[in-house]
Amino acid sequence: MSNLTNEDLLMMYRWLLVDRRFEERSAELYAQGKTVGFQHLSIGQEAITVGTCYGLRNGDLIMPTHRGKGKFLMKGISMRTIVAGMYGKGIGAKCPISHVGDLSVGVLAGTGLIGSGIPITVGAALALKMNKSENVAIHFFGDGAANRGDFHEGLNLAAILKLPIIFVCENNQYAIATPVQESTAVENISVRSLSYGFPGITVDGNDVLAVYEATQEAVERARMGDGPSLIECKTYRWKGHGATDPDFYRSEEERKAWREKCSIKRFEIHLAERGIMEPAVKGKFLSEIDDEINDAVEYAEALPYPKPDELLNFIGRGSKKESSLQ
Amino acid sequence: MKTLTFAEAIREALSEEMARDEKVYLIGEDIGTYGGVFKVTQGLLEKFGSQRVIDAPISESAIVGSSVGAALMGLRPVAEIEFSDFLTIAMDHIANSAAKMEFLYDGQVNLPLVVRTACGAGVGAGPHHSQSLESWFVHVPGLKIIMPSTPYDAKGLLKSAIRDDGPVLFFEHKYLYKTVKGPVPQEEYTLPIGVAEVIRPGDDVTIITYGRMAHIALSAASMLESKGVSAEVLDLRTLKPFDKDSIISSVKKTGKVVIVHESVLTGGFGGEIAAFLADEAFYHLDAPIKRVGALECPVPASPILEKFFLPDEGRIIAAVNEISG
Numbered sequence: 001m002s003n004l005t006n007e008d009l010l011m012m013y014r015w016l017l018v019d020r021r022f023e024e025r026s027a028e029l030y031a032q033g034k035t036v037g038f039q040h041l042s043i044g045q046e047a048i049t050v051g052t053c054y055g056l057r058n059g060d061l062i063m064p065t066h067r068g069k070g071k072f073l074m075k076g077i078s079m080r081t082i083v084a085g086m087y088g089k090g091i092g093a094k095c096p097i098s099h100v101g102d103l104s105v106g107v108l109a110g111t112g113l114i115g116s117g118i119p120i121t122v123g124a125a126l127a128l129k130m131n132k133s134e135n136v137a138i139h140f141f142g143d144g145a146a147n148r149g150d151f152h153e154g155l156n157l158a159a160i161l162k163l164p165i166i167f168v169c170e171n172n173q174y175a176i177a178t179p180v181q182e183s184t185a186v187e188n189i190s191v192r193s194l195s196y197g198f199p200g201i202t203v204d205g206n207d208v209l210a211v212y213e214a215t216q217e218a219v220e221r222a223r224m225g226d227g228p229s230l231i232e233c234k235t236y237r238w239k240g241h242g243a244t245d246p247d248f249y250r251s252e253e254e255r256k257a258w259r260e261k262c263s264i265k266r267f268e269i270h271l272a273e274r275g276i277m278e279p280a281v282k283g284k285f286l287s288e289i290d291d292e293i294n295d296a297v298e299y300a301e302a303l304p305y306p307k308p309d310e311l312l313n314f315i316g317r318g319s320k321k322e323s324s325l326q
Numbered sequence: 327m328k329t330l331t332f333a334e335a336i337r338e339a340l341s342e343e344m345a346r347d348e349k350v351y352l353i354g355e356d357i358g359t360y361g362g363v364f365k366v367t368q369g370l371l372e373k374f375g376s377q378r379v380i381d382a383p384i385s386e387s388a389i390v391g392s393s394v395g396a397a398l399m400g401l402r403p404v405a406e407i408e409f410s411d412f413l414t415i416a417m418d419h420i421a422n423s424a425a426k427m428e429f430l431y432d433g434q435v436n437l438p439l440v441v442r443t444a445c446g447a448g449v450g451a452g453p454h455h456s457q458s459l460e461s462w463f464v465h466v467p468g469l470k471i472i473m474p475s476t477p478y479d480a481k482g483l484l485k486s487a488i489r490d491d492g493p494v495l496f497f498e499h500k501y502l503y504k505t506v507k508g509p510v511p512q513e514e515y516t517l518p519i520g521v522a523e524v525i526r527p528g529d530d531v532t533i534i535t536y537g538r539m540a541h542i543a544l545s546a547a548s549m550l551e552s553k554g555v556s557a558e559v560l561d562l563r564t565l566k567p568f569d570k571d572s573i574i575s576s577v578k579k580t581g582k583v584v585i586v587h588e589s590v591l592t593g594g595f596g597g598e599i600a601a602f603l604a605d606e607a608f609y610h611l612d613a614p615i616k617r618v619g620a621l622e623c624p625v626p627a628s629p630i631l632e633k634f635f636l637p638d639e640g641r642i643i644a645a646v647n648e649i650s651g
Binding site for chain 1: 377392398399418431432
């Protein structure tokens, strides 16, 4: 952490705000009926987004979960692309934007199945190793995914092949309405790395610097060829699972307790204590961020909706080398 | 020309493609040190090393899933699923991952993945090591599906599959590995995916088939000839996409069709061909479309019952007779 300058810390703070504000604005768009598909807000989980993604190289790979858009933005997919995708336009015409991919900035597309992305990212890490790359892969998954067969197959394969991959569990205590205590046989998912012979750690997922430190250590391990790591970040989602979730299975007491552990508030206090941030900076950042979001929304509104030809042209494409007789 | 077994032809295809392109690698259970349970990959570990011939744990889902990730990054994995019955474990990554990746990335990526697998019955391997499940995958947009019947076809088509930039399922009938030998050119060659072949010309009836049944159909055709019935045998070789032109061409000529596959009749690929014919070749048909497939039950353990379970020359001839004369 000693390598983080004051500029870095301010940047990280700004990203926390981007993550939070983008999700809030997304919820507004959804409520206005502008967006297609599901909504899975990541409000409350910002420290994981920023702590893991800050400082990654362009060639490093990530596969985010379906919850939140902040990681896409941090890795370099434009806000315009994401918002247009939320409208079902651009790449969002075919791919649900919540698991979009863009290999030019190191984002692997997930699939709609919880946990299935794990072996895919493992395979991408295998390619990194085979290509003798110094890049690493970070795979994000929730508490629910930790019980999938693919979790076990994927972690084991990554371990025996000693791949440059970091598994980050965003344990927000619930898989839709199922509490982790009822679904998962261990209290800390990080202990499962022991089954596969590599280090695992549980951190406060709402402490952006703790997440950053754990991630950087794991990234260094991976870059040096020492293989996988598992980082479990304990956190909480402030909103329901999806847009129509009445969230009756969680108490207001619990939600309130976690809101008090807000990662943004905590980091503000930290920055203020170290005299790094002027009070006016927050307002300045938020104003800039809202402008960026407004620009992206304007872009999305103006972009034409997809036409049927887009689908028909895709179907007729066939494989690049062999002609399809279909 | 040289003579190779079905297994040797496949091994040559793998070896040649791995020598030609260093991005091609193999991953599967027992393929390296052991050389494969059917000895198809024998010698490849020694020739190419453990980086490119990876012995995987029993993890079919991760074997295919990781191959999807590697293919996205520009490698060209050839994943083996030891018995096609185990494709069920990798179904998610075949149907939901591999088949859909190019769509999700809106054509920005290739997915040069081949999944090779040993299918079919007749070796007494029982219900979970003998199935023919190809029709399940025909239903998935984005896949190509190949099932060769000869060493020549196997080698040429596997090379093409490996060079193809999309996901390909390559079914190898296990009965054929050692029992079928055939001529293979000395020089390099590939065969086009999606093209059927008339392996026996005839005038009275078209037998559309693939895989091991191509051989049974040829045998049936010989028997029919001695009874004065001239059967044309069309080996599809590729199931997805299937060669519509060759099928129509043959049916125009004969006016009668019997579709023969080893997989269970109900829901088998023959239904798709029959529907296609009923739609696009209706006015060329002089008789109902017949299908011959295995019985509606799991593959039995007893070789006696297994033989009864499978289509044979007798059942093919009976079907031809039903629509002749």
